[in-house]
Amino acid sequence: xxxxxxxxxxxxxxxxxxxxxxxxxxxxxxxxxxxxxxxxxxxxxxxxxxxxxxxxxxxxxxxxxxxxxxxxxxxxxxxxxxxxxxxxxxxxxxxxxxxxxxxxxxxxxxxxxxxxxxxxxxxxxxxxxxxxxxxxxxxxxxxxxxxxxxxxxxxxxxxxxxxxxxxxxxxxxxxxxxxxxxxxxxxxxxxxxxxxxxxxxxxxxxxxxxxxxxxxxxxxxxxxxxxxxxxxxxxxxxxxxxxxxxxxxxxxxxxxxxxxxxxxxxxxxxxxxxxxxxxxxxxxxxxxxxxxxxxxxxxxxxxxxxxxxxxxxxxxxxxxxxxxxxxxxxxxxxxxxxxxxxxxxxxxxxxxxxxxxxxxxxxxxxxxxxxxxxxxxxxxxxxxxxxxxxxxxxxxxxxxxxxxxxxxxxxxxxxxxxxxxxxxxxxxxxxxxxxxxxxxxxxxxxxxxxxxxxxxxxxxxxxxxxxxxxxxxxxxxxxxxxxxxxxxxxxxxxxxxxxxxxxxxxxxxxxxxxxxxxxxxxxxxxxxxxxxxxxxxxxxxxxxxxxxxxxxxxxxxxxxxxxxxxxxxxxxxxxxxxxxxxxxxxxxxxxxxxxxxxxxxxxxxxxxx
Numbered sequence: 001x002x003x004x005x006x007x008x009x010x011x012x013x014x015x016x017x018x019x020x021x022x023x024x025x026x027x028x029x030x031x032x033x034x035x036x037x038x039x040x041x042x043x044x045x046x047x048x049x050x051x052x053x054x055x056x057x058x059x060x061x062x063x064x065x066x067x068x069x070x071x072x073x074x075x076x077x078x079x080x081x082x083x084x085x086x087x088x089x090x091x092x093x094x095x096x097x098x099x100x101x102x103x104x105x106x107x108x109x110x111x112x113x114x115x116x117x118x119x120x121x122x123x124x125x126x127x128x129x130x131x132x133x134x135x136x137x138x139x140x141x142x143x144x145x146x147x148x149x150x151x152x153x154x155x156x157x158x159x160x161x162x163x164x165x166x167x168x169x170x171x172x173x174x175x176x177x178x179x180x181x182x183x184x185x186x187x188x189x190x191x192x193x194x195x196x197x198x199x200x201x202x203x204x205x206x207x208x209x210x211x212x213x214x215x216x217x218x219x220x221x222x223x224x225x226x227x228x229x230x231x232x233x234x235x236x237x238x239x240x241x242x243x244x245x246x247x248x249x250x251x252x253x254x255x256x257x258x259x260x261x262x263x264x265x266x267x268x269x270x271x272x273x274x275x276x277x278x279x280x281x282x283x284x285x286x287x288x289x290x291x292x293x294x295x296x297x298x299x300x301x302x303x304x305x306x307x308x309x310x311x312x313x314x315x316x317x318x319x320x321x322x323x324x325x326x327x328x329x330x331x332x333x334x335x336x337x338x339x340x341x342x343x344x345x346x347x348x349x350x351x352x353x354x355x356x357x358x359x360x361x362x363x364x365x366x367x368x369x370x371x372x373x374x375x376x377x378x379x380x381x382x383x384x385x386x387x388x389x390x391x392x393x394x395x396x397x398x399x400x401x402x403x404x405x406x407x408x409x410x411x412x413x414x415x416x417x418x419x420x421x422x423x424x425x426x427x428x429x430x431x432x433x434x435x436x437x438x439x440x441x442x443x444x445x446x447x448x449x450x451x452x453x454x455x456x457x458x459x460x461x462x463x464x465x466x467x468x469x470x471x472x473x474x475x476x477x478x479x480x481x482x483x484x485x486x487x488x489x490x491x492x493x494x495x496x497x498x499x500x501x502x503x504x505x506x507x508x509x510x511x512x513x514x515x516x517x518x519x520x521x522x523x524x525x526x527x528x529x530x531x532x533x534x535x536x537x538x539x540x541x542x543x544x545x546x547x548x549x550x551x552x553x554x555x556x557x558x559x560x561x562x563x564x565x566x567x568x569x570x571x572x573x574x575x576x577x578x579x580x581x582x583x584x585x586x587x588x589x590x591x592x593x594x595x596x597x598x599x600x601x602x603x604x605x606x607x608x609x
Contacts, residue, residue, distance in 0.1 A: 027099075081169035104454070120148070279417055323378075434476060
């Protein structure tokens with residue numbers, strides 16, 4: 001067995017020579033096992049901060065059989081693959097957190113170890129080469145005791161196709177999240193085909209010659225590109241109008257549960273004429289989804305007309321939407337069609353609909369109800385056949401209550417609402433979007449950037465992204481421009497405008513101590529008694545002559561009280577949550593609080609007489 005890691009800890013190569021050496025080289029699993037906690041009194045099992053369940057393997061077999069027989073094998077395989085992908089992406093977050101300071105190899109193999117800990121499969125690495133900055137990955141693994149494969153064989157017997165669909169999805173999700181770019185695994189041997197073992201091979205999507213065959217199982221709907229759209233670009237493609245848009249037509253990407261739910265909603269409403277209301281924060285891609293809805297609808301061959309209501313002055317909204325007749329007002333030297341007429345037989349997208357003034361709202365309501373408009377300065381009524389898609393980042397119910405939006409118009413628009421979740425709630429999509437935008441901007445700006453450093457990937461996955469996809473797109477374009485040719489994008493090239501992300505870094509505190517925090521004055525908030533107890537521990541563990549200070553009982557009491565109080569504060573007084581943070585039961589926490597006279601929450605004020 002041979003493990004090679006470069007000096008920057010962003011590349012590693014694993015080549016085992018015997019199974020005994022493999023076991024010895026794998027890091028201790030104790031750090032993962034201690035994150036698994038059982039709380040029978042609460043009916044909970046936790047893996048770190050993620051709720052888990054123990055499910056009979058036979059029950060999973062029943063679920064698989066029901067899905068196959070009710071949905072068909074193709075749709076069932078897709079659903080199970082996406083379930084596995086979601087699980088793998090969540091475990092990658094846990095691995096990154098628990099082994100942040102470990103060597104790259106030890107950090108990565110937390111995924112196979114978690115898969116075994118969760119009772120899914122025993123994983124034996126055959127070989128994997130990983131260079132995060134260059135975007136290179138090759139992984140080959142053997143699976144033994146595959147619960148998914150064995151259950152499929154029990155129900156259906158030996159067949160001709162690999163069947164470890166959830167496990168393949170897990171491997172793809174885990175590695176994609178870890179690498180910061182889409183990685184696709186294939187099962188090249190399977191117990192369900194008569195082999196003694198299961199064997200999988202993984203590579204970045206663009207390095208497979210025919211990835212579409214497997215990628216389609218990660219696409220909730222046929223109109224999405226799932227993991228990646230870059231494979232559809234020609235290597236000799238030139239910058240054009242498509243590369244200037246966030247996504248070219250047909251190239252929306254994502255695999256998260258939230259993304260897939262939105263795609264299902266679009267598919268359901270696409271072949272109708274119902275008005276659609278897209279709700280979500282700024283930058284989540286509402287216009288991209290509106291264009292996709294138009295593209296997959298029967299109106300696809302007709303015009304798609306987009307209007308940003310916030311960009312039109314109040315006194316021009318009516319003429320922009322409904323048109324104007326010659327002579328209607330000073331400067332109207334010619335008759336002009338409005339957006340409704342231009343979108344006839346097609347789709348009209350009204351972005352930022354919540355900003356529209358009340359007068360224009362009333363006329364828009366009539367157009368939606370009657371399907372007819374009047375140009376400004378005209379008496380002729382014109383019939384229009386338009387499918388309206390509206391979007392807003394405002395809470396329209398609140399706007400109605402406060403008198404800024406008409407209630408009747410709200411009910412007219414709210415026929416088929418689709419809530420688009422922010423990017424922070426679907427982090428599985430971030431590596432896919434990172435890779436998509438990297439290729440897009442390398443092509444647009446004629447740059448050769450290999451990928452992202454491990455630090456940059458960790459920072460982007462930890463950052464809240466208040467600007468959502470639009471902010472991520474801008475950050476990666478900035479990174480592509482600033483990165484050196486042939487190099488990788490680093491943190492400083494992404495975060496250049498004072499953004500803050502949730503990641504621990506080491507630095508000097510205000511009193512000169514090294515602190516694991518992103519605040520310079522982090523230690524300033526630590527109680528003096530706790531700092532003194534920590535210094536006493538450091539003195540006892542070193543060979544220093546100065547060992548005066550607290551007794552062992554004082555140290556234990558001081559640190560325990562501080563930990564109890566801090567856990568309750570972080571859990572906002574929720575004892576069950578605080579107990580999980582401390583790795584103890586709720587009853588044990590209550591006992592410790594009582595024995596030390598600590599109140600879980602401030603007492604309620606007495607009622608006045």
